[in-house]
Amino acid sequence: PKDLSGKRITVLDNAPETAHIATRIGMTPVASGIRNALQKFNNRAVDVTGAPALAYEPMEIYKGLAPNGGIINWPKLQITMQLILRWKKVPEGFGQKSRDLMTNKYPAQIKKIVESEQTILKNYWINISQETKDKWNEFFRKSRIALREEGVYNRKALTLFRKIRCKMDASLAECTSKDKE
Structure with missing residues (x-):
């Protein structure tokens, strides 16, 4: 970013x-x-x-x-x-x-x-490294949480979307993060 x-x-x-x-x-x-x-x-x-x-x-x-x-x-x-x-x-x-x-x-x-x-x-x-993808994913996760707190994103919808992403790829850092969506 x-x-x-x-x-x-x-x-x-x-x-x-x-x-x-x-x-x-x-x-x-x-x-x-x-x-x-x-x-x-x-x-x-x-x-x-x-x-x-x-x-x-x-x-x-x-x-x-x-x-x-x-x-x-x-x-x-x-x-x-x-x-x-x-x-x-x-x-x-x-x-x-x-x-x-x-x-x-x-x-x-x-x-x-x-x-x-x-x-x-x-x-x-342009191919990007897995490390770069991981940084972007974390950036997007923090942005989603901030937008949730501002009332832009719906808490239940974010939880549902996270569950879907984690079902598709359980290795994503957000799947085990303490401050989950």
């Missing part, structure tokens, strides 16, 4: 946690929307942004990467979407049908992601 101090980074207008994390690192948060974050990166208005591999070709991210940029080869950014509706206005079983639909589409979506990653030139990929 200390290597990013002084850099400008896009932070989504509706995600206050990204500005909090950027500020903790010493970065300059630049408020952005999903539509213009990559434009700011390509136009050099910011030094760092986050994006899925699916955006590489259509958003021409290679323009912002040239001549000496790179993509950290470690997925740590997650964008989610919630569907909020009035249950009385939707047919019976809508929730389960939606979950089934998304489950059935999952393999095809993963295939698209892998295919998109394969279009990215190999010289743009």
